[in-house]
């Protein structure tokens with residue numbers, strides 16, 4: 063059996079969607095196990111260009127079965143829209159996309175509260191996607207959540223009624239508008255009616271697949287340093303993002319995970335607040351202009367910075383990374399010199415990422431190595447040997463620091479703009 067976890071080694075948006083899309087050709091199951099529609103995964107292939115939030119990005123592989131595990135939180139309207147979009151594009155997901163009845167629902171009050179909390183925190187806000195992620199996971203672990211399985215009995219109605227009594231009090235206290243029980247109930251009953259054909263307990267399917275030696279491709283959402291425990295708390299997301307989350311989130315025993323692919327951007331980006339040691343503030347610099355990106359979910363401008371090898375090394379250690387998919391190498395083309403952070407210093411002493419918290423990380427000084435860039439356009443390169451020598455050296459520097467081989471190199475956003483080593 064092969065169980066491949068694909069995880070981002072930075073602060074999200076490393077190019078996991080693209081990596082999963084091209085790795086899915088040999089997968090029997092493609093699955094999401096954490097997060098929700100705060101994720102925005104870009105896939106560009108023969109079907110078109112997509113920004114996917116909930117359906118596994120490997121769904122384009124026609125023989126793959128898509129699973130949305132119980133560890134994922136679901137905004138039903140977003141899932142319905144995504145299913146319709148994929149079916150319309152000819153991807154055909156019906157009969158091969160299954161949603162765990164254990165997954166929790168993002169309710170209207172979760173989105174309202176996410177916004178009210180952010181507004182109330184002002185300058186201290188997290189910069190969330192405002193999709194209700196923090197509040198829905200808080201409800202999940204405080205036994206206040208609503209799951210798809212609740213529709214099978216009258217638990218949905220009674221739990222919703224109880225939650226609205228509680229939530230409306232908080233919403234009103236924070237200056238928001240109270241929600242009406244009947245309206246929310248009817249709206250969600252409507253969603254359930256549409257999604258019922260996709261909801262199915264995944265336990266036996268997953269167990270049978272493992273026993274039958276099938277290949278599973280597990281797609282993490284967010285990135286290693288947005289993990290609730292190992293990220294830059296409190297500037298994190300509300301779910302576990304390291305590969306162990308696939309165990310609880312899908313019911314796959316941890317020892318069955320055979321490969322961990324660390325999707326690693328050739329530079330660094332971050333959306334939202336929180337420390338970012340290699341951030342570039344000079345908006346006129348060539349690097350800033352080259353690295354510029356727009357967030358797939360919220361349309362915000364991503365913060366950008368140089369590659370931070372201390373982060374990559376830490377991510378490799380934390381997740382037991384077995385190989386790296388290095389993305390966006392093409393974006394570095396044209397820079398005469400490239401800065402790479404090789405170490406952090408705090409008060410003159412070397413510190414590792416894990417030695418400091420988010421506020422400490424904000425104070426570390428990066429030790430940079432300046433490496434020569436390349437001027438050639440590499441987007442048409444098909445093999446490692448075709449890359450300029452300095453680009454090859456850059457790749458080797460990443461694998462040396464991480465202690466993990468770079469097996470794939472992204473030279474463009476489309477599926478086939480990938481070098482396999």
Ligand code: GDP
Pocket residue numbers: 070074075076077078079080101102103104105106357358388389390391392393471472473474475
């Ligand atoms: P994800 O959240 O990890 O799936 O990443 P996003 O889709 O949010 O952001 C990654 C962005 O980089 C998207 O716009 C992708 O189309 C793009 N991308 C991915 N790999 C490459 C690559 O190798 N080269 C270039 N130029 N773009 C890439």
Ligand code: IMO
Pocket residue numbers: 070073074075076100101102103188189190191192193194195196282283284285288297298299300332333334335358
């Ligand atoms: P993908 O899967 C980048 C960030 C938000 C914010 C913090 C908390 O596309 O890589 P949340 O809405 O989760 O409560 O916000 O986490 N964040 C992401 N940043 N990529 C993502 O997903 C993200 N999902 C959440 O910007 O800083």
Ligand code: MG
Pocket residue numbers: 074075076101102103104358359
């Ligand atoms: Mg993204």
